[in-house]
Amino acid sequence: MFLRNAWYVAASIEEVTDKPLARTLLNEPIVLFRDRNGVCAALEDRCCHRGAPLSLGWQGERGIVCGYHGLEFDGAGACVHIPGNKGEIPERLRQRTRVRSYPVFEKDAFVWIWMGEPTIADPSQIIDCPPDDPIKAPRVHGMIHIKASYIYLLENLMDLSHLSFLHKNSIGSSADDSANASMDINPTKTGVKFLRLMRNATPSNASKQRHNFQGFVDRWSEFEFVAPSCIVQWSGAVNAGEYDKGVREGGESNRIVHTITPETDKTCHYFFAMSGGYGGAEATRKLAFQVFREDADMIEQQQIRLDGYDQSRLVDIPSDVARVQMNRYLNRRIEEESRMASNAAE
Ligand code: FES
Ligand SMILES: [Fe+2]
Known part of the structure; x- marks a missing residue:
């Protein structure tokens, strides 16, 4: 539904x-x-x-x-x-x-x-895409067709612990940095948002290639799920110690809207719009398609494995908290809407 x-x-x-x-x-x-x-x-x-x-x-x-x-x-x-x-x-x-x-x-x-x-x-309810970007970095957008439910992609975006594994060669931090990340999760009127913060972390390979980080970095990810299928992202990295001083610019900065439209119950269109940090439009587009394709390939296989499977047998782990809140919020909205529709039909 x-x-x-x-x-x-x-x-x-x-x-x-x-x-x-x-x-x-x-x-x-x-x-x-x-x-x-x-x-x-x-x-x-x-x-x-x-x-x-x-x-x-x-x-x-x-x-x-x-x-x-x-x-x-x-x-x-x-x-x-x-x-x-x-x-x-x-x-x-x-x-x-x-x-x-x-x-x-x-x-x-x-x-x-x-x-x-x-x-x-x-x-007027339509979100800005991409969100306002003070540095006016080049904007790119695109779409990837995925043979998996849009829910699996939303879930992927609401649990960033996968970066250290699925994207370990591109945008992932080390597994230790990821395990030590702090998570601040809050409900909103239209969904749920979180701030994930890694202080003194090793920069990702992609970050090292594109930016001039000398050593460790503070890396943040602000993600807001806006029901039913948008996720607004602002993430970046600055030299270690700078985040707590309020520094957000000068290192890596990515503002992205992920907006996913179901095609069928088991396929979706993954649209994204982003302003690509300081890397230039072409480099940003290339990295986005590479990373998002890694996600798409995994969730397509996940779709095959979960097809017809009793998902109540799956296990939640600590990194699932924001994902679970997203699932609950969306299910509640869908149930409310279908209840109102059946009341109106009676
Ligand atoms: S004009 Fe459209 S089916 Fe005949
Ligand atoms: Fe991913």
């Missing part, structure tokens, strides 16, 4: 063009396209006539034309042209020829989509 009354990233902005884009989101087939005025729209990817995917059609005068028998729909899902029908669509057909449309909103690098009740879609 998914939280439906929420904004999810449907696509990177440059993916949505005059050519229709087919994408499955939360198990629903969606077509994204731009009309002739450049306005972005999202419709159910199923024509009302014979059910052909609208994504096999093309941009028309007023919206998108179905590639099978030529019905045309505007961005709100209204059928505006039926071949052979003279003039306006007859009143008796208006409702039946409508296809579902979804609210969309373009912000920063992404096109966001609201998958729930359209009347309560409020774009």
Whole structure:
């Protein structure tokens, strides 16, 4: 089950063009396209006539034309042209020829989509992506398709102890530094956040390559989970002893938004937007894809192992506290939403 009354990233902005884009989101087939005025729209990817995917059609005068028998729909899902029908669509057909449309909103690098009740879609709830960055480092964004539940990726991001193992050759600190990290975890109105701090730690290999650290570093990770599927990250490293003096700039600094959209129950789209410290855009993009692919490869295998498995048999360890709070918060929101939906239906 998914939280439906929420904004999810449907696509990177440059993916949505005059050519229709087919994408499955939360198990629903969606077509994204731009009309002739450049306005972005999202419709159910199923024509009302014979059910052909609208994504096999093309941009028309007023919206998108179905590639099978030529019905045309505007961005709100209204059928505006039926071949052979003279003039306006007859009143008796208006409702039946409508296809579902979804609210969309373009912000920063992404096109966001609201998958729930359209009347309560409020774009002001969409987070900044990436978050404000005082040093204005180069920004990059991207997407990785993952054959695993979005939950496993959220869990990966809420338990950073994996850095010392899965990413030991790139961004991981030593296992000892990781084991000694302090964790400060706090609930928020929209999820949970934590500060993970390693003082006097060995810099990661990636950090050593890109920055001029002479010895040990203070390394911090501020992560905020914003339900249902965004994680806002600010992490970095400064020379040992500087963190407690309030120094945050001059060493490593990464501001990242991870925003994960379920495709199906067992697959997801991992979007990310980041301002890449002091390493430059290309180096940042390369490192991001390398590290995030390491995560993706592991959770794809985890998905296979856990498929059909009784997860109550799995064991929690000390590093799981933030992850468990994230799971609980999200489950609670999903349960609340489905309870409200069934009350409304009664
Ligand atoms: S299926 Fe779309 S016009 Fe016939
Ligand atoms: Fe990771």
